[in-house]
Amino acid sequence: MKNKADVVIVGGGIHGQATAFNLAQKGVKNVVICEHKYIGYGATGRCAAGVREQFGLPLTIQLAKASMDVTANFKELYGYDIEYTPGGYLWLLYDHRDLELWRRNIQIQNSLDVKSFLLRVEEIRERYPYVNVNGVLAATMNPRDGYVNPFKVLYAYTEMCRHAGVEINTYTTVTDIKTKGGKIISVLTDKGEIETNTVVNCAGGFARRVGKMVGLDLPVKPQRHEMIVTEPVELFFPCMVITGPWYAFQTKPHGSILMGISLPEEPLFDDVDSLQPQSTWHFLEKVLKVAVEIMPVLRNVAVIRQWAGWYEMTPDAQQILGGVPELPGYYMSCGYSGHGFQLGHIAGKLLAELIVDSETSIDISKCDYGRFVRGELMPEPGVIG
Amino acid sequence: MLIKTGIPSPEEIVKVKPGQSRLAKGPVAMVECFQRIPCNPCATSCPAGAIEPFKNINDLPKLNTEKCTGCSACVSSCPGLAIFIIDETYSDKEAVVKMPYEYRPLPEVKSVVEVTNRAGKVVGTGVVIQVVNNKKQDKTAVVSVAVPKELSMEARSIQIRKESTPENTFICRCEEISLQEVREAIAKGYTDFNELKRKLRVGMGPCQGLTCRQLVLTELSMATGQLVEEINLTTFRPPTKPIKISVVAGDGNEK
Numbered sequence: 001m002k003n004k005a006d007v008v009i010v011g012g013g014i015h016g017q018a019t020a021f022n023l024a025q026k027g028v029k030n031v032v033i034c035e036h037k038y039i040g041y042g043a044t045g046r047c048a049a050g051v052r053e054q055f056g057l058p059l060t061i062q063l064a065k066a067s068m069d070v071t072a073n074f075k076e077l078y079g080y081d082i083e084y085t086p087g088g089y090l091w092l093l094y095d096h097r098d099l100e101l102w103r104r105n106i107q108i109q110n111s112l113d114v115k116s117f118l119l120r121v122e123e124i125r126e127r128y129p130y131v132n133v134n135g136v137l138a139a140t141m142n143p144r145d146g147y148v149n150p151f152k153v154l155y156a157y158t159e160m161c162r163h164a165g166v167e168i169n170t171y172t173t174v175t176d177i178k179t180k181g182g183k184i185i186s187v188l189t190d191k192g193e194i195e196t197n198t199v200v201n202c203a204g205g206f207a208r209r210v211g212k213m214v215g216l217d218l219p220v221k222p223q224r225h226e227m228i229v230t231e232p233v234e235l236f237f238p239c240m241v242i243t244g245p246w247y248a249f250q251t252k253p254h255g256s257i258l259m260g261i262s263l264p265e266e267p268l269f270d271d272v273d274s275l276q277p278q279s280t281w282h283f284l285e286k287v288l289k290v291a292v293e294i295m296p297v298l299r300n301v302a303v304i305r306q307w308a309g310w311y312e313m314t315p316d317a318q319q320i321l322g323g324v325p326e327l328p329g330y331y332m333s334c335g336y337s338g339h340g341f342q343l344g345h346i347a348g349k350l351l352a353e354l355i356v357d358s359e360t361s362i363d364i365s366k367c368d369y370g371r372f373v374r375g376e377l378m379p380e381p382g383v384i385g
Numbered sequence: 386m387l388i389k390t391g392i393p394s395p396e397e398i399v400k401v402k403p404g405q406s407r408l409a410k411g412p413v414a415m416v417e418c419f420q421r422i423p424c425n426p427c428a429t430s431c432p433a434g435a436i437e438p439f440k441n442i443n444d445l446p447k448l449n450t451e452k453c454t455g456c457s458a459c460v461s462s463c464p465g466l467a468i469f470i471i472d473e474t475y476s477d478k479e480a481v482v483k484m485p486y487e488y489r490p491l492p493e494v495k496s497v498v499e500v501t502n503r504a505g506k507v508v509g510t511g512v513v514i515q516v517v518n519n520k521k522q523d524k525t526a527v528v529s530v531a532v533p534k535e536l537s538m539e540a541r542s543i544q545i546r547k548e549s550t551p552e553n554t555f556i557c558r559c560e561e562i563s564l565q566e567v568r569e570a571i572a573k574g575y576t577d578f579n580e581l582k583r584k585l586r587v588g589m590g591p592c593q594g595l596t597c598r599q600l601v602l603t604e605l606s607m608a609t610g611q612l613v614e615e616i617n618l619t620t621f622r623p624p625t626k627p628i629k630i631s632v633v634a635g636d637g638n639e640k
């Protein structure tokens with residue numbers, strides 16, 4: 001392990017790696033990633049990897065769209081096939097308030113060049129006959145939304161990072177950050193000390209801990225979220241079917257179906273360690289009960305695996321992306337509140353711009369940590385759960 | 386313990402071993418199923434009613450060895466490949482073990498094969514005396530192997546001896562991942578079992594790593610010089626055997 005670095009990144013998930021790669025591309029020589037376990041241990045290795053532009057806040061839509069541009073062209077840009085499957089998110093709406101909200105969201109999306117639209121019940125029935133439309137008022141659809149294979153994306157970054165000279169240290173935990181005179185001087189790990197003036201907190205559900213190391217109380221709280229996967233079956237639905245808390249999609253070419261549901265009864269924790277990411281029977285029952293309601297054909301399919309991960313929730317369900325005036329050299333890309341995988345490409349790019357050029361091609365000043373102190377929250381209406 | 390290591394412990398095995406007097410009478414099933422999971426094809430497939438009907442779908446199978454005729458119908462029914470037929474009366478020195486076999490190609494009758502134990506370690510050699518693979522078995526063949534008598538409680542799988550190459554040796558049969566792919570990934574720096582699992586999908590298929598785990602660990606251990614015990618194991622993720630959605634959720638409201 002190097003004992004001196006230009007930038008030390010805490011966390012080897014999608015955000016740590018995308019940031020490291022973009023820094024290296026911008027010519028930063030000595031970038032070191034410290035990952036507490038293996039590559040893919042965090043939420044990135046446990047997520048659904050849905051990618052969409054259907055959000056509610058203009059800024060989120062803008063970021064999601066910019067990230068989608070990378071997702072859709074990943075192969076051309078970097079040479080890796082990440083199994084991007086654009087089948088659209090079919091967002092079923094059951095409630096008049098939601099319908100109004102999404103009508104407005106679609107207007108904002110369209111004004112930002114996202115080609116989403118509303119589908120009437122008859123259209124849903126015709127295009128997606130396996131979806132039970134009982135109680136459905138309408139659905140939104142954006143054909144460019146879809147999903148990717150999260151491991152393919154993550155390991156593409158791992159290989160690109162290694163190739164670009166980024167040092168990735170697995171099983172290396174950052175235990176403290178030393179400062180002197182309002183500046184970072186080094187990072188302490190269980191494998192030794194690394195001298196550096198710049199640290200990026202990409203610790204996902206552990207971000208709070210890495211904030212405390214420099215005296216910041218980041219309001220990032222992990223919440224357990226689980227998923228199941230079924231045996232592979234013949235490909236029959238191309239889109240992500242989503243009700244809000246519940247979602248399902250079929251992976252291509254593999255054919256297995258992935259499903260999840262957000263359960264409001266899951267508590268927010270201070271730390272991933274107290275959350276214990278274990279699968280529960282409670283979740284299995286809940287997710288499957290909705291499954292047979294929304295898509296009755298699923299009842300004959302067998303579930304082969306279940307797992308748990310964590311969302312990294314903030315009070316407004318939005319990320320913290322940027323630096324802090326109190327401590328130059330300390331940056332954060334965390335608190336993505338369960339929709340952070342898809343933003344990896346753009347967040348990594350913008351943060352690298354901020355660190356190297358001190359300005360960014362999309363204005364992210366509102367994503368700062370200070371908004372919680374100032375009370376300027378920017379709640380995102382389009383979150384799942 | 387099975388739940389921790391993927392390999393049943395000697396205590397677990399002793400519990401399901403048919404009695405010596407029953408073994409002396411001829412072929413009998415040995416049901417090495419130790420995890421309470423919602424699964425019952427063994428009970429429903431047995432024509433002799435030797436595996437008691439399950440009161441609860443999560444029950445462990447209970448075999449009445451006196452009723453069991455050793456017909457082997459249950460062997461290919463079990464999705465966990467947990468049932469074996471033991472015949473200690475085959476000859477003076479040899480016993481026959483009938484085992485479920487899902488690799489391809491199938492072994493040839495009369496061929497000499499390497500016999501492995503529950504952990505995938507070679508413990509001796511045996512001779513294939515019969516291979517049954519009909520439609521009903523849904524690709525789970527039943528291979529009968531004559532082994533030295535002292536291996537009747539050890540021999541639980543076979544390795545075909547042939548000119549195997551890394552390309553044609555499949556480490557993970559569910560996801561069809563070859564030894565070559567595993568070696569290449571390790572050479573690229575994926576030296577953690579969890580990373581290999583995520584990168585290549587080894588151990589993510591319906592068998593949940595029962596067959597490939599040991600093989601990948603051995604490869605990793607050879608490449609990194611770590612002992613198999615030192616390599617960080619991947620989490621066993623329930624359900625360890627497939628469950629039909631309606632078993633958990635009912636049939637929904639739609640008729």
Ligand SMILES: Cc1cc2nc3c(=O)[nH]c(=O)nc-3n(C[C@H](O)[C@H](O)[C@H](O)COP(=O)(O)OP(=O)(O)OC[C@H]3O[C@@H](n4cnc5c(N)ncnc54)[C@H](O)[C@@H]3O)c2cc1C
Nearest residue numbers: 011013014015036042043044047050174204309340341342
């Ligand atoms: C079930 C589920 C479904 C999801 N579905 C989607 C989806 O469809 N679309 C989407 O966009 N997002 C989704 N998400 C959210 C997404 O997974 C996360 O927002 C995203 O992966 C966060 O990436 P990250 O790099 O910030 O964090 P992580 O991937 O969690 O990485 C953080 C890493 O930091 C390491 N670390 C922590 N502390 C330290 C330390 N002190 N020293 C060294 N290393 C440390 C951890 O080990 C971890 O590997 C989902 C999440 C879950 C759980």
Ligand code: SF4
Nearest residue numbers: 431453454456457459
């Ligand atoms: S071997 Fe035949 S009789 Fe014995 S338990 Fe299996 S199916 Fe039943």
Ligand code: SF4
Nearest residue numbers: 418424426427463465
């Ligand atoms: S795994 Fe095999 S032995 Fe166990 S209950 Fe299922 S069919 Fe029976």
